Amino acid sequence: MQTLFDSIPVLPYGFGYFPDFITEQEETGLLAVIGKLDLHPLIFQGFEAKRKVESYGYDYNFDKRTVTKGKAIPKGLIPLIEKVAAFLTIPAESLAEVLVTEYPVGSVINWHRDAPPFDMIIGVSLLSDCTFRFRPYDKAKQNRKSIISFTVKRRSVYVIKDEARTDWEHSISPVKEIRISVTLRTLR
Numbered sequence: 710m711q712t713l714f715d716s717i718p719v720l721p722y723g724f725g726y727f728p729d730f731i732t733e734q735e736e737t738g739l740l741a742v743i744g745k746l747d748l749h750p751l752i753f754q755g756f757e758a759k760r761k762v763e764s765y766g767y768d769y770n771f772d773k774r775t776v777t778k779g780k781a782i783p784k785g786l787i788p789l790i791e792k793v794a795a796f797l798t799i800p801a802e803s804l805a806e807v808l809v810t811e812y813p814v815g816s817v818i819n820w821h822r823d824a825p826p827f828d829m830i831i832g833v834s835l836l837s838d839c840t841f842r843f844r845p846y847d848k849a850k851q852n853r854k855s856i857i858s859f860t861v862k863r864r865s866v867y868v869i870k871d872e873a874r875t876d877w878e879h880s881i882s883p884v885k886e887i888r889i890s891v892t893l894r895t896l897r
């Protein structure tokens with residue numbers, strides 16, 4: 710017999726999810742700040758993805774696989790960084806890379822593990838919910854049943870570390886409404 714318990718996804722060790730991390734007022738303020746940023750289409754391995762991005766603090770070059778000092782972090786994002794740092798009890802300066810992403814309707818982020826120079830990944834979701842998915846990184850363990858799919862709500866924060874970072878890939882299914890995310894990463 711299928712019980713309610715069976716429908717609760719068992720998430721990878723090292724993944725933390727916290728709904729209502731920011732208030733509606735904070736979300737409105739962040740969207741105003743992000744609305745003034747100069748996001749550009751992501752070019753990945755020569756192809757233009759639908760989503761628009763800009764990174765601050767550090768820049769990861771997908772072709773050279775290197776990380777270099779990047780643009781200054783916009784002042785308007787500092788309160789969010791400080792809030793995340795206080796929540797995780799880590800220094801705000803350790804959240805060295807800030808990536809702002811805008812997902813137009815229908816856009817995705819494909820299966821990936823984040824780039825090796827980064828360690829902990831923290832994602833704050835704005836404007837709409839999305840379907841977030843994990844699957845094992847090991848191809849031999851990948852099958853339809855090994856995909857864990859669940860909703861990440863707007864105004865929530867998630868943290869990816871430990872096994873969720875090393876042994877699992879993540880992706881986001883096509884978004885139904887425009888979604889904005891602020892991804893914060895620590896350096897190894």
Ligand SMILES: O=C(O)CCC(=O)C(=O)O
Binds near residue numbers: 833
């Ligand atoms: O938008 C998100 O929450 C996911 C971002 C992500 O996985 C990435 O930029 O590597």
